[in-house]
Amino acid sequence: xxxxxxxxxxxxxxxxxxxxxxxxxxxxxxxxxxxxxxxxxxxxxxxxxxxxxxxxxxxxxxxxxxxxxxxxxxxxxxxxxxxxxxxxxxxxxxxxxxxxxxxxxxxxxxxxxxxxxxxxxxxxxxxxxxxxxxxxxxxxxxxxxxxxxxxxxxxxxxxxxxxxxxxxxxxxxxxxxxxxxxxxxxxxxxxxxxxxxxxxxxxxxxxxxxxxxxxxxxxxxxxxxxxxxxxxxxxxxxxxxxxxxxxxxxxxx
Amino acid sequence: xxxxxxxxxxxxxxxxxxxxxxxxxxxxxxxxxxxxxxxxxxxxxxxxxxxxxxxxxxxxxxxxxxxxxxxxxxxxxxxxxxxxxxxxxxxxxxxxxxxxxxxxxxxxxxxxxxxxxxxxxxxxxxxxxxxxxxxxxxxxxxxxxxxxxxxxxxxxxxxxxxxxxxxxxxxxxxxxxxxxxxxxxxxxxxxxxxxxxxxxxxxxxxxxxxxxxxxxxxxxxxxxxxxxxxxxxxxxx
Numbered sequence: 252x253x254x255x256x257x258x259x260x261x262x263x264x265x266x267x268x269x270x271x272x273x274x275x276x277x278x279x280x281x282x283x284x285x286x287x288x289x290x291x292x293x294x295x296x297x298x299x300x301x302x303x304x305x306x307x308x309x310x311x312x313x314x315x316x317x318x319x320x321x322x323x324x325x326x327x328x329x330x331x332x333x334x335x336x337x338x339x340x341x342x343x344x345x346x347x348x349x350x351x352x353x354x355x356x357x358x359x360x361x362x363x364x365x366x367x368x369x370x371x372x373x374x375x376x377x378x379x380x381x382x383x384x385x386x387x388x389x390x391x392x393x394x395x396x397x398x399x400x401x402x403x404x405x406x407x408x409x410x411x412x413x414x415x416x417x418x419x420x421x422x423x424x425x426x427x428x429x430x431x432x433x434x435x436x437x438x439x440x441x442x443x444x445x446x447x448x449x450x451x452x453x454x455x456x457x458x459x460x461x462x463x464x465x466x467x468x469x470x471x472x473x474x475x476x477x478x479x480x481x482x483x484x485x486x487x488x489x490x491x492x493x494x495x496x497x498x499x500x501x502x503x504x
Numbered sequence: 505x506x507x508x509x510x511x512x513x514x515x516x517x518x519x520x521x522x523x524x525x526x527x528x529x530x531x532x533x534x535x536x537x538x539x540x541x542x543x544x545x546x547x548x549x550x551x552x553x554x555x556x557x558x559x560x561x562x563x564x565x566x567x568x569x570x571x572x573x574x575x576x577x578x579x580x581x582x583x584x585x586x587x588x589x590x591x592x593x594x595x596x597x598x599x600x601x602x603x604x605x606x607x608x609x610x611x612x613x614x615x616x617x618x619x620x621x622x623x624x625x626x627x628x629x630x631x632x633x634x635x636x637x638x639x640x641x642x643x644x645x646x647x648x649x650x651x652x653x654x655x656x657x658x659x660x661x662x663x664x665x666x667x668x669x670x671x672x673x674x675x676x677x678x679x680x681x682x683x684x685x686x687x688x689x690x691x692x693x694x695x696x697x698x699x700x701x702x703x704x705x706x707x708x709x710x711x712x713x714x715x716x717x718x719x720x721x722x723x724x725x726x727x728x729x730x731x732x733x734x735x736x737x738x739x740x741x
Contacts (some may be wrong), residue, residue, distance in 0.1 A: 321642060323638060323641055323642060340644055343642070343644050344644045346642075347642065347643075348642045350638070350639065354635060354636060354638070354639035356636075356653070356657055357657040357658070358656075358657065366643075366653065367643060370643060370644070370645060370649070395738050398738070415643070
C-alpha cells in the first residue's frame with residue numbers, strides 16, 4: 252500500500268507539470284452522420300474531481316459524446332476543449348476509454364497490460380502485477396485474454412486502461428452485459444481510479460449504478476444536452492420533463 | 505503400357521524414395537531451398553505490404569486491393585516469361601547473368617508468391633483492424649507499432665497464409681522451367697524433373713518425385729489445419 256501512495260504522489264507531481272485538462276468544454280458541438288444530426292449543439296462543461304455519469308435513452312448520443320470528447324470522432328462543427336486547448340494526441344494520451352465490448356488483444360492477459368505499459372514507457376513487472384492484482388486476475392496472467400469470461404475481460408480492459416495512468420477515464424456502458432458480481436467489481440475499480448485522481452466520465456443506463464457512482468449527472472436526449480447538475484438534485488428533483496419521464500421509467504421519444 | 509508396368513513403376517518409385525536415392529534427394533533439396541527462400545523473401549515484403557493496405561485508408565485503396573487479388577492468380581508461365589525477359593541478355597538485368605541459375609528461380613517464385621502473401625494478409629489484417637482500430641486510436645498507438653502489433657496478434661492466421669504461399673511455390677512448374685532451364689544437378693527441381701522424366705518415359709522416377717511432392721502438399725495442408733485448431737483452442741484466432 253505504501254508503494255501505491257508513493258506512486259500516486261509521483262503521478263501528481265508529474266501531473267502538475269503538464270498543462271491542465273480542466274475545465275473541459277464542448278462549445279456548440281455538432282456531429283452529423285448520414286444526413287442526421289446525432290449530436291445537436293451541445294455546450295457542456297466538466298470539472299475535475301468528480302464522477303460524472305452520462306444518462307439518457309438509447310440514441311440520445313451518449314456514446315457519441317464520449318467519443319467526441321476522447322477525440323475518436325471528429326465533430327462536424329463546434330469545439331472540444333481540454334483546459335482551453337483543442338483535442339490532440341498529447342491530450343488523448345492522458346485519457347483512456349473502456350468500451351462496452353472489451354477489445355482483447357490476441358495475447359495473454361499479462362501481455363495485454365504490458366502492451367499499454369510499453370506504449371507509455373512504464374513497462375515494469377511490478378506495475379503489471381499490481382494491476383493484475385487489482386483486477387483479481389493474477390491466476391490468469393499467462394492465459395489468452397480472449398479465453399476469459401465477459402466479466403473478467405471487462406476487468407482486464409479496465410486495469411489495462413489504468414495502465415496508462417489516465418487523468419481522464421471514459422467508460423461506455425462497461426457493465427451493460429455483466430452479472431451483479433462483475434458489475435460490483437467494475438464499480439470498485441472505477442472508485443479506485445477516482446481515488447487515484449482520475450476524472451471519471453461514465454455512461455450508463457442503469458439508475459441504480461448511476462445513483463451509486465454519480466457525483467454529477469449529464470442527461471442527454473435526442474442528441475441534445477437536456478440537463479446537467481449534482482446527482483442528488485437530478486434524481487430527487489429533475490428540472491426537465493424529459494428527465495422526469497426518464498426517471499419515472501416512462502417511455503421517452 | 506501394361507498393367508504390370510504400371511505397378512512396376514509404383515514399386516520402383518517406392519524403392520527410390522525409401523533408399524533415399526542421391527539424385528532424388530538432390531532434386532528435393534533444391535526444390536525446398538528455392539521455394540523456402542522465395543517464401544521468406546515474399547513474407548518479408550508481403551506481410552508489411554498487406555498490413556499497410558489493410559490498415560491505412562488512402563485514395564486508391566480499393567484499386568490496390570483489386571490489383572493484389574488479381575496478381576494472386578498470375579499464371580506461373582507468364583511470371584517465368586517476365587523474369588526471363590528481365591534477366592535475358594537484352595533485358596535490364598541481363599548483366600547480372602542470372603538466367604538459368606537457382607537465383608533466377610527464387611526471383612520468379614518470389615514474384616509469384618508475394619502477391620498471394622500480400623493479398624491474403626491484407627484480408628486478415630483488415631478484419632483484425634476492424635476490431636482493434638477504435639481501441640488503438642484510444643491508446644494512441646503510433647502507426648508503426650500498430651502494424652507490428654497486428655502482425656503479431658494475427659500470427660496464426662498469417663502462418664497459414666505463408667503455408668498457402670509455400671504450397672503455390674513448391675508445386676508450380678511454369679516459372680522455374682523457363683528461368684531455370686531444368687539443368688541436371690543445377691536447376692532441376694521436383695516439378696521440372698517430373699515433367700522431363702514423364703516425357704522421357706522414366707515413369708518410376710517421375711512417380712517417386714510425385715509421391716514426395718504429394719506428401720509435402722498434404723503435410724502443408726495438415727499443418728494449416730492443425731494450426732487453425734490450435735489457435736482456436738487457445739482463442740488466439
